[in-house]
Amino acid sequence: MYPPSMILWEFLLPCCCGYKTTLFSDALELGYGAVVYTSVESDDKRVQYPITMRKFRVSSTKSVTIPLLELPAAVLAARLVSQATDELKVASNPTFWVDSTVV
Template sequence: MKEQPQSRRGMLSVISSVYDPLGFLAPVTLPAKVMLQELCRRHCGWDDDIPVEIGRQWKRWLEDLKGLTAFQVERCIKPKDFGQPIKAQLHNFSDASQDGFGTVTYLRIENSEGVHVSFLLGKARVTPLKPVTIPRLELAAAVLAVRVDRMLRAELELPLDQSTFWTDSTAVLKYIKNEDKRFHIFVANRVITIRDATQVSQWRYVNTNDNPADFASRGMKVGDLLNGGGWIGPEVSPWPRKGLACRHHRGRNCR
């Protein structure tokens, strides 16, 4: 990695040099993007020296980034000895926080003997400079998941079953399932996008602790990524479940 000056321009150059089209490293680069956004919020010039506290965070991130030299991932989405899949399905997770929002998609294939899950695509975006409530950010993350799912279904040369979408936001599930209330334009437009591309039955609740998209919205360190971390290969072999206990239905099965 080339040495760059500690300025807004130098930080952008380093962040942009991380080549990651499929989003394997999306949670790792998110904290750096948050720092860059903070400089924009403070109206720092492109070549001005960055504030001391952000400079310390930036140095720690650069040092952490060196660990990526040990990062490896299996790119084959179907093991050689897996045989002919009898079922293939996309599982899309979305999440949002005050710092960012994002989505991650996995391919779940099944044969007569077992299940294999592969990471397909991840995306992480920083939240807008203009303050937005968490429920609205969660809804924006859900829209991003829908768009990624639509793109992957068009590109993958596989016969796919109906996709499943997971969110840990009960507000998003209520928005999507609503039939009688009218929402403000921001919410209404995004709900229309979701309802036009998916069915209500495709949306399910997942506990925050089990949601891999949490890394896309909050970021993660390289060490956690190298140690498994739940981003590249989470424990998703039981999915989809016939019934999922969730808080918004007070412990009853969510169909």
Template structure:
């Protein structure tokens, strides 16, 4: 039994170094322009963000692929929807930084999307 435990502990440490290659655009896809589109949203129970890579070929063909998504459960203490929407926008910015750091592609444009205008007012407020 002890050897199984030791083996499991060694294996679990190797998971950190595990790398699984992903196809984020078709082979021989002549990319002319790349965009990141990052969407955030919130509700009473949680908030989240997703990142998509949009690639445009010279021919005009478009390819969109999901890159990453994160969600969070809303705090137990009551929080307003505008505050949760702001937290979702912050999560979007963090995911953007992560993707730009990990993705070895030139990104021409980045768009962050929210369905809540109050978030934009929060961001533009300097106080």
């Protein structure tokens, strides 16, 4: 259990609304990261896009090209969506977004 200062915010997914999981991963020279968004549509058709989970890693001190970092970023996104669906206890067909032609 995380201390209250570590919890960004708590939200519940009602059964009557629609939701969709979207992931984005990217890499830079300094590191790579992934973000999981869960779009939630309420009964009155309002859609919100809260950040569900995010994780970033710093790249090694060796000279590494960005295409080499895109693959670990995509793997990180896949692990995050698995963890997010387990914790939210919802079935999801996620959409993955990467800005690389290598992955």
